[in-house]
Amino acid sequence: MNIEDLTQLTQFQIDEQPHITVNKDICRSCDHRACVQACPANCYTFNEETKLLSVVYESCLECGTCYVLCDKGGLDWSYPRGGYGVGYRLT
Amino acid sequence: MAKYFDVIIVGAGPAGSLAALKLARAGLNVIMVERGSHPGVKNMFGGLLHNTPVLNELLPDFHERAPLERHVYKKVLAFMTPESSVSLTFENENFDKPPYNGYTVFRPAFDRWLADEAVKAGALLLTDCTAENVINEHGRVAGITVKGREGELRSKIVIAADGVLSFMAEKAGLRQDFKAENMGMGVKLLLGMPEAVINERFHLVRDQGADISFLGAAGDMRGGGFIYTNYESVSIGLVVHLDSLKDSGRTPYDTLNEFLQHSSVRKLVKVATPLEYSAHLIPEGGYNALPPLYTDGIMLAGDAAGLCYTNGINLEGINLAMTSGVLAAETAIEAIRENDYTARSLAVYRKKLEQSFVLKDMKEFKSAAGMMHLERLFRSYPQVLAGIMEKVYRTDGTPRSKLLRLARREALQKVGLTDLIADGFKIGRSLL
Numbered sequence: 001m002n003i004e005d006l007t008q009l010t011q012f013q014i015d016e017q018p019h020i021t022v023n024k025d026i027c028r029s030c031d032h033r034a035c036v037q038a039c040p041a042n043c044y045t046f047n048e049e050t051k052l053l054s055v056v057y058e059s060c061l062e063c064g065t066c067y068v069l070c071d072k073g074g075l076d077w078s079y080p081r082g083g084y085g086v087g088y089r090l091t
Numbered sequence: 092m093a094k095y096f097d098v099i100i101v102g103a104g105p106a107g108s109l110a111a112l113k114l115a116r117a118g119l120n121v122i123m124v125e126r127g128s129h130p131g132v133k134n135m136f137g138g139l140l141h142n143t144p145v146l147n148e149l150l151p152d153f154h155e156r157a158p159l160e161r162h163v164y165k166k167v168l169a170f171m172t173p174e175s176s177v178s179l180t181f182e183n184e185n186f187d188k189p190p191y192n193g194y195t196v197f198r199p200a201f202d203r204w205l206a207d208e209a210v211k212a213g214a215l216l217l218t219d220c221t222a223e224n225v226i227n228e229h230g231r232v233a234g235i236t237v238k239g240r241e242g243e244l245r246s247k248i249v250i251a252a253d254g255v256l257s258f259m260a261e262k263a264g265l266r267q268d269f270k271a272e273n274m275g276m277g278v279k280l281l282l283g284m285p286e287a288v289i290n291e292r293f294h295l296v297r298d299q300g301a302d303i304s305f306l307g308a309a310g311d312m313r314g315g316g317f318i319y320t321n322y323e324s325v326s327i328g329l330v331v332h333l334d335s336l337k338d339s340g341r342t343p344y345d346t347l348n349e350f351l352q353h354s355s356v357r358k359l360v361k362v363a364t365p366l367e368y369s370a371h372l373i374p375e376g377g378y379n380a381l382p383p384l385y386t387d388g389i390m391l392a393g394d395a396a397g398l399c400y401t402n403g404i405n406l407e408g409i410n411l412a413m414t415s416g417v418l419a420a421e422t423a424i425e426a427i428r429e430n431d432y433t434a435r436s437l438a439v440y441r442k443k444l445e446q447s448f449v450l451k452d453m454k455e456f457k458s459a460a461g462m463m464h465l466e467r468l469f470r471s472y473p474q475v476l477a478g479i480m481e482k483v484y485r486t487d488g489t490p491r492s493k494l495l496r497l498a499r500r501e502a503l504q505k506v507g508l509t510d511l512i513a514d515g516f517k518i519g520r521s522l523l
Contacts, residue, residue, distance in 0.1 A: 003344045006280070006368040013128070038336050040278045040343040040370035062133065063370040064256045065276055068269045069337055079126055079258070081239045083219030087132045090197045090281055090324070091369045 003042040015084035018057045026074035027053035035066035099246040101222045103130035103206040106393030106416035107252035111209035113420035126221040131202025135369040138319030138326040140196045141410040145417040158200040160321040161300025162191035170473035171308045176355040177476045225262045231387035249389045255372045257395035271334035273376030278343045279328030282363035307473040377460030378453040385437040390419045402459035418443040462521040
């Protein structure tokens with residue numbers, strides 16, 4: 001299954017307030033951008049033309065992989081406000 | 092405006108809820124602060140609730156009342172290479188009668204039920220509340236603040252049971268710097284299948300369940316796969332070390348898809364309905380990576396305390412979490428009786444953990460965390476095993492060798508003598 005179909009299976013209560021923000025200057029010069037490849041929900045995209053890293057916090061599974069792998073201080077990462085974010089039904 | 096409690100528990104997972112239950116039964120004024128809309132909604136694990144003495148003691152009839160799936164009767168350990176799989180199956184009549192050795196469960200259902208038991212015993216539960224910071228006062232943690240809300244919650248003691256990333260531990264200065272090699276990522280897909288199909292494919296009857304662990308199922312990464320059977324669904328996924336995920340340059344979901352396509356797995360999960368996709372981190376640093384477990388006014392429990400271990404065969408966390416929650420609660424009860432919330436008083440918590448199986452097991456297998464960093468354990472050794480088995484069974488006119496000679500040749504060819512000796516030492520020290 002591709003990742004779009006996978007994340008479709010999971011429910012989210014979307015907050016208009018993002019719980020992850022990226023620092024575009026730091027992320028532009030990052031030499032690994034492990035977040036892009038390691039995020040299990042494919043939340044991060046790096047645009048090669050504009051050299052900008054973007055994050056779709058709305059489909060974040062709140063696992064913290066990017067938070068642990070980012071060693072450049074490029075991410076401002078916290079849990080969403082109470083009641084928002086991923087909501088597992090079974091699992 | 093502040094509200095006062097004897098104990099604030101951050102996180103209504105298994106550690107937090109059992110701590111709350113114990114404290115409430117002791118007549119203390121306790122509150123659980125949970126960021127989800129209900130307990131369990133943020134929680135995910137592979138699938139197995141291990142038999143845990145503190146759970147049996149506090150809720151002796153949980154077997155009848157808790158939302159459980161199958162009891163685990165069949166244990167399979169499989170060594171996987173891209174084209175083969177060598178497995179050891181253990182079935183035991185004793186695992187088929189109470190007290191069962193473990194159940195598969197859904198965390199959103201089980202954690203919710205467990206928290207509700209604490210509430211029934213008199214604990215308060217505040218949902219939709221993300222703890223933001225600890226309040227430091229007179230040199231100790233004296234409460235917490237909540238994200239996006241005014242006011243504070245104050246207490247004599249805080250128990251941080253807020254999971255693997257524990258921001259409460261960080262704010263209290265207890266959290267160790269995360270190392271990618273000490274973190275496992277679990278990704279999981281829940282696949283719906285009719286009960287009869289599951290029973291047939293996994294050779295199960297009645298409420299029997301299977302737990303299959305695969306070593307070397309994650310491509311070039313250090314990691315493995317798992318399958319747990321529920322009544323009408325199967326949990327299938329991978330656990331990989333974060334550093335090797337990063338180094339591989341591959342995505343977790345592509346690797347999961349590859350695992351699902353392996354010839355020995357594909358037939359087990361074909362024509363299934365995908366139900367849910369989830370991911371979570373696992374603290375896998377073991378005993379040597381444990382953070383300080385307490386300081387003035389605060390104790391860490393469960394994943395927040397890094398209480399989890401794997402030795403390649405066992406992977407345990409939820410039983411350690413629940414036990415630590417109860418031991419933290421016992422410590423809090425004594426501290427409150429003595430009116431002493433200092434680190435010196437809470438040091439009893441560490442002693443209790445050392446005396447229980449929690450730190451005894453983690454200590455016993457403390458070298459295993461290093462062993463699990465051996466790339467060859469996940470790549471070369473499954474290939475050695477598969478190579479031996481293939482030569483044992485293949486009939487093509489090539490003269491056969493006795494087992495030992497065959498094994499020696501395979502191992503020397505695929506690993507080499509120097510590495511073989513070094514690995515033998517490391518694996519031996521970890522497991523034997």
